[in-house]
Amino acid sequence: MARRKNVVKTHEDSVGATTAVSIQTNQVLDFDTAMELFINEQKILHRAPRTIEWHRENLHTLRAFLERQGLSTTPNQITTKMLKENYILHMLETLQLSPVTVNGRIRSCKAFFDFLLNEAYSSLNPAKQLSLLKTKKTVIETFSRDQLNLLLSAPDKNTFTGFRDHVIMLLLLETGMRVSEIVGLKLQDIRWADSSILVLGKGNKERLVPFQRKMKATLRKYISIRGDVEGEDKVFLTIDNIPMSTRNVQERIQDHGKLANIQGVRVSPHTFRHTFAMVLG
The missing domain is CATH 1.10.150 (DNA polymerase; domain 1)
Incomplete structure (x- = not known):
């Protein structure tokens, strides 16, 4: 059986232009x-x-x-x-x-x-009177210096994946970038001349994040090992040369945490980000 095309045809009007479903404001919507x-x-x-x-x-x-x-x-x-x-x-x-x-x-x-x-699709807002529940403020643990040393030493830097993971953790720690920003990072976002990264963050807001000389050298080495991959500009790739996902990064860091026997703190990209914030504070 032939595989179906993964495209949904749009409805076209009599002149061939794609049309959207028209919704009247007085219509009861499902x-x-x-x-x-x-x-x-x-x-x-x-x-x-x-x-x-x-x-x-x-x-x-x-x-x-x-x-x-x-x-x-x-x-x-x-x-x-x-x-x-x-x-x-x-x-x-x-x-x-x-x-x-x-x-x-x-x-x-x-x-x-x-x-x-x-938008006048409804005359009432039943959620207007809903109140948010009170929540307890939880203290997010950070990595100690010893734990960071163990984590950063856990990947096998003689392998592509190991060195890549090492660089990702260094970048998380030094820049405070979110994991979504790490996986979305493109080669052209790295501004080598002024040692900074153009980050597209929440709400599509851009910001420049600086990095230090040692990070610059390590990142250059990774880019050299990564090499040119035709049609792919994302910085961090899997062994199959496809962009890493958020879940990929989370799982890899968790695996390194188990290998380093890190206990008493959640081993995740967010903990790196929080550790970065605490160090700056």
């Missing part, structure tokens, strides 16, 4: 249509892909809950009582989710219904 309108708005606002996916997951969870409870999923028929006394209580008492998780879903509800109200 949940899926309303959600896609909201998601498209997030894209227009240049929200980060992970943020958009986070909203989508949270809204899917809301719709699934309402369906299981036999409640209406039509946005105009969703009430504050349904959200507060059914949905939020269910998450807290039945699922026993953490306040942080529940707050994330509340934020998505607020953003979703705010959008529908502001």
